[in-house]
Amino acid sequence: MPVDSAILTPVVDILDLLGVAVFALSGALLAAKERQTFVTMAFFALVTGVGGGTIRDLLIGAPVFWVGDAWVAAICLATALIAWLTPTSWWEGRLLDFADGLGLTAYAVLGASKAMSYGIPPFPAILMGIITGCVGGIIRDVVAGRPSIIMRPELYVTAAALSAVLCVIGKTLALPDAITWTVATVAGFMLRSAAI
Amino acid sequence: MPVDSAILTPVVDILDLLGVAVFALSGALLAAKERQTFVTMAFFALVTGVGGGTIRDLLIGAPVFWVGDAWVAAICLATALIAWLTPTSWWEGRLLDFADGLGLTAYAVLGASKAMSYGIPPFPAILMGIITGCVGGIIRDVVAGRPSIIMRPELYVTAAALSAVLCVIGKTLALPDAITWTVATVAGFMLRSAAI
Amino acid sequence: MPVDSAILTPVVDILDLLGVAVFALSGALLAAKERQTFVTMAFFALVTGVGGGTIRDLLIGAPVFWVGDAWVAAICLATALIAWLTPTSWWEGRLLDFADGLGLTAYAVLGASKAMSYGIPPFPAILMGIITGCVGGIIRDVVAGRPSIIMRPELYVTAAALSAVLCVIGKTLALPDAITWTVATVAGFMLRSAAI
Numbered sequence: 320m321p322v323d324s325a326i327l328t329p330v331v332d333i334l335d336l337l338g339v340a341v342f343a344l345s346g347a348l349l350a351a352k353e354r355q356t357f358v359t360m361a362f363f364a365l366v367t368g369v370g371g372g373t374i375r376d377l378l379i380g381a382p383v384f385w386v387g388d389a390w391v392a393a394i395c396l397a398t399a400l401i402a403w404l405t406p407t408s409w410w411e412g413r414l415l416d417f418a419d420g421l422g423l424t425a426y427a428v429l430g431a432s433k434a435m436s437y438g439i440p441p442f443p444a445i446l447m448g449i450i451t452g453c454v455g456g457i458i459r460d461v462v463a464g465r466p467s468i469i470m471r472p473e474l475y476v477t478a479a480a481l482s483a484v485l486c487v488i489g490k491t492l493a494l495p496d497a498i499t500w501t502v503a504t505v506a507g508f509m510l511r512s513a514a515i
Numbered sequence: 516m517p518v519d520s521a522i523l524t525p526v527v528d529i530l531d532l533l534g535v536a537v538f539a540l541s542g543a544l545l546a547a548k549e550r551q552t553f554v555t556m557a558f559f560a561l562v563t564g565v566g567g568g569t570i571r572d573l574l575i576g577a578p579v580f581w582v583g584d585a586w587v588a589a590i591c592l593a594t595a596l597i598a599w600l601t602p603t604s605w606w607e608g609r610l611l612d613f614a615d616g617l618g619l620t621a622y623a624v625l626g627a628s629k630a631m632s633y634g635i636p637p638f639p640a641i642l643m644g645i646i647t648g649c650v651g652g653i654i655r656d657v658v659a660g661r662p663s664i665i666m667r668p669e670l671y672v673t674a675a676a677l678s679a680v681l682c683v684i685g686k687t688l689a690l691p692d693a694i695t696w697t698v699a700t701v702a703g704f705m706l707r708s709a710a711i
Numbered sequence: 712m713p714v715d716s717a718i719l720t721p722v723v724d725i726l727d728l729l730g731v732a733v734f735a736l737s738g739a740l741l742a743a744k745e746r747q748t749f750v751t752m753a754f755f756a757l758v759t760g761v762g763g764g765t766i767r768d769l770l771i772g773a774p775v776f777w778v779g780d781a782w783v784a785a786i787c788l789a790t791a792l793i794a795w796l797t798p799t800s801w802w803e804g805r806l807l808d809f810a811d812g813l814g815l816t817a818y819a820v821l822g823a824s825k826a827m828s829y830g831i832p833p834f835p836a837i838l839m840g841i842i843t844g845c846v847g848g849i850i851r852d853v854v855a856g857r858p859s860i861i862m863r864p865e866l867y868v869t870a871a872a873l874s875a876v877l878c879v880i881g882k883t884l885a886l887p888d889a890i891t892w893t894v895a896t897v898a899g900f901m902l903r904s905a906a907i
Contacts, residue, residue: 358869359861362845365838373770378569378579383770386826389834434582442585446561453558457658462849464858466660469555477554574765574775630778638781642757649754653854662856665751673750 334429334500335372335384336394341422342455343368343395347402348410349463361399367459368395371426375451379437416515419456419468420478424507427452427482428500432490441487448483449476474514482507530625530696531568531580532590538618538651539564539591543598544606545659557595563655564591567622571647575633612711615652615664616674620703623648623678624696628686637683644679645672670710678703727764727776727821728786734814734847735760735787739794740802741855753791759851760787763818767843771829808907811848811860812870816899819844819874820892824882833879840875841868866906874899 346367350360369385369392376383385391402410431448439447453469453476460467469475482503489499542563546556565581565588572579581587598606627644635643649665649672656663665671678699685695738759742752761777761784768775777783794802823840831839845861845868852859861867874895881891 353862355862356866356869358872359867362841362861362868366842377573377769378582380578380582382772386770386772386831386835386839389832392835392838439582440585443582443588446588447582449558450562461657461660461853462859462861464853464862467658469558469658470549470551470660474552475555476558477552480554573769574778576774576778635778636781639778639784642784643778645754646758657853657856663854665754665854666745666747666856670748671751672754673748676750 334425334504336391338422338425338429339368339372339385339391340394340398341418341425342371342459343398344402345415345419345422345456346459347399348407348415349459351402351407351410353463357399357403360403361396363459363462364399364402365392365395366462367455368398369455370458371422371430371451371453371455374454375426375430375433375447378447378450379434379439381433381437413515417512420511420515421504421508422455423452423475423479423511424482424504425452426455427479427507428486428503431483431486432496432500435487435490441491445480445483445487448486449479452479452482474510478507478511478514481510530621530700532587534618534621534625535564535568535581535587536590536594537614537621538567538655539594540598541611541615541618541652542655543595544603544611545655547598547603547606549659553595553599556599557592559655559658560595560598561588561591562658563651564594565651566654567618567626567647567649567651570650571622571626571629571643574643574646575630575635577629577633609711613708616707616711617700617704618651619648619671619675619707620678620700621648622651623675623703624682624699627679627682628692628696631683631686637687641676641679641683644682645675648675648678670706674703674707674710677706728783730814730817730821731760731764731777731783732786732790733810733817734763734851735790736794737807737811737814737848738851739791740799740807741851743794743799743802745855749791749795752795753788755851755854756791756794757784757787758854759847760790761847762850763814763822763843763845763847766846767818767822767825767839770839770842771826771831773825773829805907809904812903812907813896813900814847815844815867815871815903816874816896817844818847819871819899820878820895823875823878824888824892827879827882833883837872837875837879840878841871844871844874866902870899870903870906873902 343364346363347360350363372384427448430451431444434444434447456468485503485506486499489503539560542559543556546559568580623644626647627640630640630643652664681699681702682695685699735756738755739752742755764776819840822843823836826836826839848860877895877898878891881895
């Protein structure tokens with residue numbers, strides 16, 4: 320399968336780590352709310368943080384991005400540590416929802432973008448973005464045994480879809496990646512924020 | 516891994532798309548019952564429709580069948596559109612259960628058949644058929660947060676098992692594929708229908 | 712990816728089958744408690760038994776260990792048969808929890824060990840051990856629609872972590888595999904047993 324080396328640029332890497340960190344935070348905080356131990360919080364941080372990207376990589380036949388890389392896992396652990404050391408009240412309110420929304424749209428953009436770099440056609444690439452954006456939160460909710468976030472009557476999947484579509488349009492028009500990624504992530508995040 | 520080109524024949528392709536469509540319908544209708552948006556319905560249609568085949572392809576080391584193909588995803592979207600545009604009352608009653616049962620057995624046959632084409636021994640091939648038949652419905656139910664269909668005290672896994680076993684027997688006896696697939700799908704579907 | 716042939720030694724194979732069998736038993740017994748049919752019990756035995764190892768193999772890019780091998784599946788079926796033929800009262804009490812704990816730690820050791828054999832760095836290898844140890848039980852609980860075992864306020868993930876860490880330390884120090892595996896599995900299992 321052709322691998323576009325652009326996927327390895329620092330910007331994608333940073334976006335990827337951003338998506339990991341915000342999802343990891345939402346996973347760790349969910350475990351914290353349930354009064355779990357630190358190890359379980361770290362487990363939730365990891366599974367939520369890397370879940371979406373893992374499914375994306377398995378689907379497009381890429382090596383799973385965090386398995387050969389110590390940074391990603393370290394970020395999940397550090398995020399769990401922050402969630403563990405700080406009072407839960409810091410994270411009350413809607414901050415967690417916004418973090419989840421940013422992870423959702425950042426992963427939607429990354430999923431679509433990496434899929435296109437692997438030669439996936441535009442339409443499946445959009446779907447790949449949506450699925451990988453939503454999977455982290457679904458795994459978190461399903462493992463915790465609470466109703467999945469996508470079942471709430473809100474614009475959730477739709478926000479991921481907007482980000483993924485804009486990303487694929489930008490890539491098809493050959494716009495600069497930095498602009499495409501920023502616009503796509505921000506647009507989806509604004510739509511999601513409006514629904515929170 | 517040896518790839519039998521027979522897997523690419525039109526009949527398998529049509530069966531595969533049939534399995535996708537009926538599972539996609541059951542996913543879209545579940546989301547419709549929960550009064551979700553169209554995008555969420557489409558997401559459920561996709562995840563339910565391709566879930567079983569995706570697991571099958573990951574397990575046997577094949578490229579995931581819908582990722583490089585725009586048709587499969589288009590069918591899921593079209594199915595979601597149909598479910599969205601038609602009154603829910605059309606789909607009341609047991610139609611959804613029958614659709615699910617047909618998807619179950621069609622996927623069980625396809626999973627076993629494709630596994631054998633990839634050189635998997637008969638016994639694991641049967642299990643592959645059963646697992647891939649059941650996974651679409653399990654993912655749908657788990658993501659929706661409702662009790663999984665396989666926990667109901669009905670003949671569900673057993674119907675998938677019957678289809679997968681008949682398929683592997685037919686393939687081992689070198690019967691014509693069209694006959695094997697038809698008999699195996701119909702037999703499992705009849706057993707499942709008796710239980711509905 | 713470099714494959715260390717040591718992974719194919721009899722000891723690992725036996726440990727792998729042990730992990731499969733105890734998890735399979737816990738899956739079959741859960742289905743038995745819900746008064747499911749034998750086929751559904753066998754399905755739960757299989758999914759629970761091979762779930763952790765399947766995720767491990769997908770993550771590290773190895774062929775899925777049970778797909779080309781008839782033994783693993785046969786062990787799951789035999790375990791389901793035992794659970795089906797014996798009175799449920801035999802399995803009451805904490806035996807199931809101990810079986811699950813042994814599967815957890817045996818898989819944590821195996822996951823970490825096989826990951827290192829595939830050239831995964833130590834830290835991700837530990838995480839791989841933890842994830843693969845916990846996934847079998849999570850799949851079992853999620854599919855059955857009951858609260859996942861890792862949400863109980865007990866030392867569960869921590870026991871898997873202890874086993875995986877000890878395994879990676881032992882491998883890094885080049886201790887004999889048999890000693891490393893035994894010590895790591897037993898230590899994690901004792902921690903888990905203390906929590907039951």
